[in-house]
Amino acid sequence: MAQPIHELTDRARDVFRIVVDSYLSTGTPVGSRTIAQLSGLNLSPASIRGVMQDLEEAGLLAAPHVSAGRMPTESGLRLFVDGMMHAMEPSAQERAALSAQVQSAGPVEEALAATATALSGLSASAGLVLVPKREPVLRQVSFVPLSADRALAILVGADGSVENRVVDLVPGTGSAALAEAANYLTARLSGMTLGEARARILAEIGQERAELDATARVLIERGLAVWSEDGGHRPVLIVRGQARLLDEAASSDLDRVRQLLDELEGKEEIARLLESAQGGDAARIFIGSENKLFALTGSSVIAKPVRALDGRVVGVVGVIGPVRLNYARVVPMVDFTAATLARLLG
Template sequence: MQSPTVAELTDRAREVFRQIVDSYLHTGTPVGSRTISRHGGLGLSPASIRNVMQDLEELGLLAAPHTSAGRLPTELGLRMFVDGLMQASEPSEEERAAIEKGLIAGLDRGGGLEEVLGQATAVLSGLSQCAGLVLVPRTDPVIRQLSFVLLAPRRALAVLVGADGSVENRVVTLPEGTPPGALEAAANYINARLAGLTLSEAGTRLAEEVAAERAALDAMTADAVKAGLAVWSADGAQRPVLIVRGQARLVEPSVDPERIRQLLGDLEDKEDLVKLLELASGADATRIFIGAESRLFSLSGSSVIAAPYRGQGGRMVGVVGVIGPTRLNYARVIPMVDYTARTLSRLVA
C-alpha cells in the first residue's frame, strides 16, 4: 500500500495520528480514543477521535490489534511519521560526551581502528538500548613479501607478509603443469616489482605490465603471479567484518518469544545483514529500514538505523548503526547514530 503524504492529511487527522504514534513509541501499548480525548488537548470528543482513527486505519496508517479498542501505528504509518512528522533533535550534551569518550577510549587502548569501531557499537547499544552494529572497512593489505611453497602438482601455499608485519597463508590452485621454477620466478617478480603496493594496486600493475610486455614473465609464471594475488583479493571481498554488540538488550519479557528467536536468528545471518548495511553505505545521510522494508527483518518486525562514516577526502569506509524493535524512539536514536557516524569520521580521517 502506498502511504499517503503528511500534506494529504487534515490538520485534525495529522495531530491525532502524531499523538497516537508518540504514545505508542513511549508505552508500547494500543492507544484509545478516550486517552487522546482526555490528554491530547484537542478539544474533541472520543466519538470524533474514533472517526478520525477509523479514517487513518482505512489509509493503512493505523491497525487495531485483536479486539482492542485502541490503535497502533502500522509500519507504513511509522514510515510516514519518521519522514514527515517526527521532530528530531541533536543528542544531549551527556549523550555526545558519552559517545566521544567511548570512541576516544578505544583509541587510547591502542587496538587500532577495529577497537574504536567495537567501542562504537558498545556505546550505541548502551545509549539506545538496542543492539549496536558496525561494518568494519575491508582491508587491502600492502605487500612486503610473498612466497610460495609447493604442496602438490596443482596446489601451493602462498605466504603473504604485509607491510604492517602481519602474516597470512592461503592455498592457491595452480594451472596444470606449473613447474616449481615458475613459483620461484613469480615470488621474485612480486617482491621486486609489486612490494609496497596494495593487493588491488598490484593486480592493476601486473595487468598493465603484461599488456605492455614489460613484465618479462613467461605464461606459467604470469599465471602463478595472478593466482597468488587473486586468492587474497577474492577472499577479502567475501569476508567483510561485522561487529554486533548488545544482542541481550533485544530480549525483553514483553516481546513475543517467537519474534525474539527470529530476530536473533537474523543477526546470525551475517551475509544478509552486511548486504543490508551496505545499502546505507552510499547514502548521504542516515538510513532507516522499518520492519518489512527489509526482507531480512520482515518476520521479526525490527528496525535498523544506519549511517556511513567516512575517511580521508570524504571516502566512505564503513557503516555504523543499531537494530531494535519497530517501537523505537526514532527522534532520539536517529540523531544519536548520525552523531556517532560523524564522530567516527572525524577520528578515522
C-alpha cells in the same frame, strides 16, 4: 496507500502524533480514553475515537484486537519519520562516549567493534558497522611448523593486528628454509600492503633476483597465494548487542526474535542490505517489511554511509531494532557516529 501528511487535519495530526509517541515509548496500543486523559487536546474520548477511526481508514493506524487501542502501521511510521519527526541530537555525554571508542588505540577493527558496542548501548538496539576489508601495512612475517607438511604463516601488521594462515609445505622443508623465507619476506615487505609486497616479491622471484634456495622460494609463493585467496575484497561486518533485541516486548513473540537472531548470524545478507544504503548522504531507514530480509521479523534498520573527506564511501554504520525504535533519537546518533568514523576510516 497511506494518506499524505498534508491531507491530515490539525486534529488528526495531533492524535496521530500522540498514538505514535506512545507506541514508540511503550510498544503497546493506546486507547482513546488514555489520549483524552494525557494529551491536553480538550477532546472527548468519543471525538478521539472518531479521529482514530479516520486514521485507521487512511492506513495510518491499526487495531491489533477488536477491543484494543490503536498503534501505527508501518505506513504510519513511515509518514511520521518522513514528515513529523523532530530529531533529538545526541547529548554531550553520548557524543563523548562514541568518540572515545572511535579514537581508542589499537587495531582499527577493535575500534570499530568498540564503536558498534557503544552505539548498541546508547540506542538500545544492535549496532552494525560495515567496512571494506582493509589490507594491513605489514611489519613482520614468521612461519611456525605444524607438522611435516604444514606450517602456520603469521603476519603482523604495523597497527598490531595479527593474522594466521596454514600453508602446505614441500616434503622435507626444514626449519632453516622456514626461517630463510620469513627473514626474506620481513626484510622486503615492511611498510607495504600485502598487494604491494606480493607484486614486488613475485617480480624478484620471476627475474631470479631473489637469493633463495628452491624450498624457501616455493614456500614464499605458496604463502603469498594463500594470503591472496583470502577473500580480501569481502566486507567486514561487525554486529554487537544482539541481546538488546530480547526486550520485554519481544517476549511475546520469541519465534520472531529467534528468526531475527538467525538472520543476524547470516551476515552476508545484512552486508548487502547495508551496502544498499551507500548511495546518498542521509541516513536510510528501512521500516519492517520495507526490506525483504527482515520482513517477517518486524524489525527496522537505520543505516548511514561513512564518507571520507574526498567523498568516497569508506563504510556504513547503523542499528537494527524493533519497528518501535526511537527514530528521533537514534537517527541523529547514527549520523554522529558516521561522521566520527569518517575521521578514522578516511
